[in-house]
Amino acid sequence: MYFIITCMVFKLSLIFLAAKIIFACDEICPLDKPYCSDAGCISDCPEPFYINGSDCVGDCRNMFVTENRTCVDSCPNNTYSKETLKQVYATQYLERKCITCSNEDEYIMNNTCVNMCPEKWRTIDQNHCKSDCPGGKPFKLKKTISNIIHFDCVSKCPRLEDNGICVDTCSTNKVMFGSSCLINCPSSDPILKSNECISECPSPAMSPERLNSTCIYQCPADKPFVLINRCVSQCPGEAKLKMYKDGATICVDKCQEVDYRHNDFCLNTCPDSTVSVNNSCVHACPRTRSFSCKVKNGHICGTNQKELDHTVCVHTCSENMYILNSSCVYTCPYGMPVFNKECSDICPVDNPYLYNRTVMEGCSEYDGCKNVRYLLKCIGKCPDDSYVYNNVCMNVCPNNTFYNDYTCVEQCPHLKNLTQSSSLTFHLGRYKDINGIQF
Known part of the structure; x- marks a missing residue:
């Protein structure tokens, strides 16, 4: 009952006030005092009052307020209303002020400027509250406003997207493909490497047979060879040669130029029991290349005396070498003399004498000789x-x-x-x- 009486008193007061404003002014205020107020015609309508037509009022009621405190039916273009609680005398009301709504913490919802988007409208595009992102910006980047999760619409996620939501990492039950998180890898990139979908495994790893499986770094015993990054039981005819690389036996169609072929294997050097002829490992030198020579891989006969690792067949021994049982050697065995560039057990009749010749190499007047060796030769005198x-x-x-x-x-x-x-x-x-x- 008290509430009804109070409301009636408040309404009567407003009627009385309105009547007072109307009756306080002549029908038209003069130009020097253009505004009508409850005190009569006035020259200026100061704050905190508003201009409603030619009246100076304390409240625009359901109308909107522009930047110059003018009451309008709707906000001008590119401005939006923002509600602010105001009080005139003992009466509180909402001021619907038209503003640009351009601050970082302000957002637009139905032409209203708000500090936080309402529920089901917390997707933000160009500062407008949306129910979902537009087609040109299909991904949602999470942000927090007043401890409430919102989403900014973006055309591309900074790192990954999971079902349209931007994330830093994929969840444990999903795999990474490009910049997306998927349940399974696509058929174009069916292999997993560190939870990422790839088209083929990087060397020296091999591709698995099943989809969504990880790369294999060692083939099983029943499929010991690698063909185009997959483990196979045997090398096919078009790639029957095998080579060792990164711990795996790979099927190839031909050996590299620096490799040697032995029993369908491409090797860096021929085994000890074999010799090399035209990059093939054989058990004996042919007649056309009847001399064998120990060399270092990548060198030719007679150019290096250290780290000799395999034997090649040559037409003739180098000038700085001697022949020992069809082999090219840098020195003859101790006590065995040289005759006509060959190591001999005994000297021939026409050169019967043994002469131990001193050979000095790299000599200079001040530093002496870098190398001194002795050469036992067969001579005639x-x-x-x-x-x-x-x-x-x-x-x-x-x-x-x-x-x-x-x-x-x-x-x-x-x-x-x-x-x-x-x-x-x-x-x-x-x-x-x-x-x-x-x-």
Whole structure:
């Protein structure tokens, strides 16, 4: 009852106020005082009052308020209403002010500027509250407004999309394909690698036979070979050759230029029991290439003496090498002499003498020689400054022997006297003392 009486009193007050405004002004206010108020005609309508036509009022009621406090039936173009609670005297009312609604924390809903989109309209496109994203921006990027989840419409997610929602990672029951999270990989990219769909496994991995399976890094025993990134039981005829790569045996149609072929395998070097001819491993050199030569992979015969790893067949041995039983060697075995570039067990009759020649290489006046080696050769005549002992050319005769002209004998010939001699022999700036017995 009290509430009804109060409302009636409030309505009567408004009627009285309106009547007072109407009756306070003449029919038309003069130009110098164009606004009608409850105090009569006035020259200006100051805050907190509003201009409604030619009246200065305290409330625009159901109308909208522009930036210059003018009451209008609707907001101008590109402006939107925002409700603000106001109070005149003891009466509260809502001011529907027209604003641009351009602040970061303001959004547009049915031409109204709001601080948060209502439920079922929390999808935002160009600051407008939408029920769903438009076709040009089909993906939703999550954001929080006043602790309430909203979504911005975007044309592309920063990382991944899951059922139209932008996410950083796919859920555990989904796989990643491009920038999308799917339940299964598509047929174009059926293989999983770190939960990502790919078309084929990267080397050295092999592709699985089942879809949505991970790459295989070791083939099973019943399918030990790899053909086009898949494990197979045997290599087909068009790719019957095999090569080892990254721990797998791969089927290929031909070996690489630097490889050697042995029992349908492409190898970096031929096995120890074989020799190489035209990049094939065979058990013996053919007549056209009758000499074998130990080489380092990637080098030719006679160019490198270290890290020799396989044998090749050649037409002839290099100039810096010797022949030993149809093999090219850099030095003959110890005690075996050289004759005509071959290592011989004994010297021939026409070159019966053994001569141990000193070979000095890389010599200079100040640094000496980088390499000194001795070469035992078969020659037809010993040098003039040497002596012959048992068909060996020697610089001096051995102990307990005697000098007889340019030979060493174990006892003096008949009718020759013994003489004691001493001499100095100079060689390359060095000398040695030779004491011997001559006769």
